[in-house]
Amino acid sequence: MAHTHEIEEDSIALDSKVAEKIPEYKSDQLAFTSSVEEGSTDEYDLKARNIAGFDPNAPTGDDPIDTKDDKYAVETELEDSPYPEVRAAVPNVDDSSMPVNTIRMWVLGLILSTVGSSLNMFFSMHSPAFTLTPFVVSIIAWPLGRAWDLIMPDISIFGLKLKDGRFNVKEHAMITVMSNVSFGGGAAYSTDIFLSMTQYYDIHFGWGFMIVTTIATQCIGFSVGGLFRRILVYPGSMIWPSNLVTATFLTNIHKNDNFPVSGWKISRLRLFNIIFGCGFLYYWFPGYLAQFLSYFGWITWIRPNNVVLNQVFGVATGMGLMPITFDWNQIAGYIGSPLVPPFFATANIALSMLIIFWIIVPAVHFTNTWYGKYLPMSDSSTYDRYQSSYNVSRILNADLTFNEDAYKDYSPLFMSTTFAMSYGLSFASITATVMHTALFHGKEIMFYWKKSRNAKPDIHMKLMSKYKETPDWWFGVVFLVVLALSIVSVRVWDTDLPVWALILALILAFVMTAPIGTIQAITNLQVGLNVLTEFIVGYMLPGRPIAMMLFKTFGYITMSQALYFVSDMKLGHYMKVPPRTMFWGQCICTIWTSIVQVATMQWALGSITDVCSSTQPSHFTCPNAKVFFNASVIWGVIGPQRIFSHGMIYYGLLFFFVAGFVLPIITWLIVKWKPKSIAKYINWPVFFTGTGLIPPATPYNYASFCLVGFFFNYYLKRKYFAWWAKYNYTISAGLDIGLAAGSLLVFLTTALTNTDAPSWWGNNVLNTVDYNGEAIQVLVSEEQPFFGPTSW
Incomplete structure (x- = not known):
């Protein structure tokens, strides 16, 4: 940078x-x-x-x-x-006569959001979980909108036209926004709390608690996001790169003007259709028929039982030093499309992956630091000293409180090397984000916060000025209402979360929204507060797993939801959707689909036999809720003091807080001293956050992501800018939507029918120690029954 x-x-x-x-x-x-x-x-x-x-x-x-x-x-x-x-993605003109607040938009938006949020809730309880993306709704909305034009009579209802002109891009954008705020991030985060409580803790607070808590946790982010729109939406410098793909897709469908570039005459819409169709059909091969195309770790196939070689070149639990794949899901499935972030962000991610996961992690792992030789190199599970999954039931009393004697008799908690490193990176990302934003963006943020209405606008702000702005007090009222609901949810029911802790969680989310939002608006990467909130509440309220889950949700999800809403406000800004229509669309859809998701979850719990059981015949094992439950035990029962405090195995990771604080200061001083030095390109929040999805992602995913990003956003953009400007985001949209549609079809026709992939070399070759996550050193019960320290 x-x-x-x-x-x-x-x-x-x-x-x-x-x-x-x-x-x-x-x-x-x-x-x-x-x-x-x-x-x-x-x-x-x-x-x-x-x-x-x-x-x-x-x-x-x-x-x-x-x-x-x-x-x-x-x-x-x-x-x-x-x-x-x-x-390259957003029109610099606007037709203010286009109707947006129409019956057509509301009916299609609410129907598609209802169906989408219900299906996402349902799919989230299945293993493997599947997330329906708003892109799928955008595709479906187009033929439905055109069918509405053909079928509906040209009449008015209560003064509103049933068919107000032709289905247009602004209505389409608003439907996309409604689906995104409903299920863009998957099922509502609060549903994992409810499943953990009912299925693992046997605590049942009823419908009232679930509806109030879901509405509160979903909508409080909406109000916070609205209050920050003047610094995260209005400035033209707040790009929000992921919106560029959506804007390209929507504009391609509704306006297909075409001019040749670099000898290419094909239109964007036609190219999108070709890529989408090919991607949709092709996914059957890497996703089902020939899975070796997805996990293309050909070196591990030569020596499938050599643990060290598999950990170095492995693509499932290893370092992935040979990042070749023929599956867009491996490249973009965890991180998103590499065609979207600016190249400087991709370069910082590549640097992080190289230094942290290709140099430091193997050095730590192969020297047996943190007892890494007894564990997979990269895995998101937790282990005991017997090389088995950590059995949390062995350290709990009958009333689900922590049993310290049982804990000392059983085992400390162990993590794979990359899993432990991911906690350190999370610690560093928080302090790095605060310091970097204060040093490099503090003046801009304060300026836009105070004087954004008087600053000279860019072209898109000028075009939006003709529409009535949403008053700040509207968002203020929403905040007060959902704050009251939040207090009700933690006080009326016995959640063990004091009101002062709830307020602290919301203050944390509010303070971090601007710096994290600034980084995301520029780089397309979001710094998560999940680990920080777990860390704080684990020290602050030890032994309270339900309180831990709620504190994490109000602290982390409030910020994350706020940025979801802000991102959609920016999409509306780009597509020239009137702000007040955007307000009501986001608000009403969020409240309604919160109720829909709770109802879907309750229906599933009452209709699916043995739901959330590991032996459920149709694989409705509730994997997300199980992870959430394990986290509640680790952070809410065992507590961070028994994992990260002085003398504990992972104590050294706390120094990442210091590294995240100091490194941006050093970079800032170097840049002040030598403005043209290479330090100006280093962005420490991106460095620490960019690889934050390892695990479950692997360096293999990130390396292939960075290579594709380099090719499109550095090589092609520099050498063939006109071609890149016309086709880059069209290609990204086609690949993403083709993957979403293809994986949905594979999921529906195989997972739900319990159909296994065909048994042949192209699938069986994946049976390696890398794919199975085996360790270098295996315990022999007679000679060495356990590993690790003798006391803890």
Whole structure:
């Protein structure tokens, strides 16, 4: 990231009037260094290179224009975003006459959100879990909207037209937003609390508790997000890269203007259809028929029983030093599409993976630090000293409280090397995010918080100014209502969570929303508060697993939900959806689908035999709830003091807090001293957060992600910018939606019918010690019945 380019040197800096109010303002990440580095003068003057359908080969602002060519003369006069990523995906024009708040939008949006949230809740209880993405709803909404136009009569109901013009892109965008706030992140987080309580703790608080808690935890993020929109939505520098793919997809369907670039004449819509269709059909091979195409660890096939070789080159539980795969799910399934983040973010992720997981992790693992030789290298399970899964029932009393004597007789808790390292990275990411944002973005945040309404807007803010803004007090009222519901949920029922702890969780979420949102808006990566909230409540309220789960939810999910809502507000900003329509669509849909998900969960619990049992015949084993339950025992019963305190096995990981605090300061000082040094490209929050999904993801997933990201967002963007501007996000949307549709079909036709993959070499070759997660050293009960310390 270019933290130090002065405004006069940076062709895409914020408006000079803004800069004058911030004398030491530097363009840094907000200018998307990847674009600054590779941008020639022509690249930033290509006014017509955007998805609105203008010809990328048209004359630029510096070129002589044939005045007879009115089309080019008009287009080159149009103002556009200074960011090439945004120009490539978002129209710089608006038709304010398009109806949005229509019966058609509400009916289709609520129906699709209801079905989607219900199916996601249902699928989340199955193993393997499957998440229905809002992209699927976006695809389905298109033919439904067109069918509405053909079928419905042209009449009015209570003064509202049943068919208000042709189904348009703004209605389509609003339906997408409604589905995203309903189930974009999977099932409501609170449902894992309810399943853990009812199925593992045998605590039943009833429908009232579940509905109140779900609405409270889902909607409080909405109010917080609305209050932060002036610094996370209004500024043009808050890109929100994932929205660029959605904007491209929506615009491609509704407007398919086409101009040739780099010899390619195919339209974006046609290319999308081809990629989507091919991806949909192809997924049957890596996802079912020939799974070796997905886990292409060919070196491990040569020596399938060599543990060290499999841990070095393994693709399932190893280091993945040969990152070759033919499955988009391996590349984008955990992390998202590599075509979306700016290249500087991908480069920081690659650096993190190289240093942490290809150098430090193997050094720690093979030297038997943390007793790594007795465990898989990369695995998200917890283990006891007998190399078995940690049996939490052995350390609990009959009333589910912690039994310290039983704990000392049984075993301390052990984690795989990457799992333990992921906790350290989580610790560092929190302090790094706070320090980095304060040092590099503090002035900008304060400026936009105080004076965003008076700052000179970019083109998209100008276009949005014609619509009535949502008053801040609307969000304030929502916050007060859901705060009251939150207090009711923890006090009316015996949750063991005091009100002061609830307030502390909400303060933590509120304080962290701006810095984490700033990083996500620029890099497409979100720093999670889940580990931090578990850490805090484990020390603060030891021995209270239910309180731990609720504190984690109110602290972590409030922030995460707030950024979900903010991201959708930015999509509405890009697609020119009136803010008040956006407010009501998000609010009403969130409340309604909260009730829908609770009802679906209750139906499943009453209708599926042996649900959440490990032997459930149809594999409705509730895997997410089981992980949530284990976390509640680890953090709420055992407690972090028995895992991370001085003298404990993983005590050294606490120093990551210090590393996250110090490293951004060092980088900032170096950049101040030498503005053009390589330090300006280092972003420590991305470094520590980017690989945060390892495990369950592996370095194999991240390495392939970074290679594809390098090819598209560095090589192609520099060498064939016009081609990249026209097709990059179209390709990403096609691959993502093809994968979603293909994996859904494979899931429905195999998992739900208990159909196993065919037995042949292409599937059986995966039977390696890497795939099975075996350790280097296996205990022999007579000679060495256990490993680890003798006391704890």
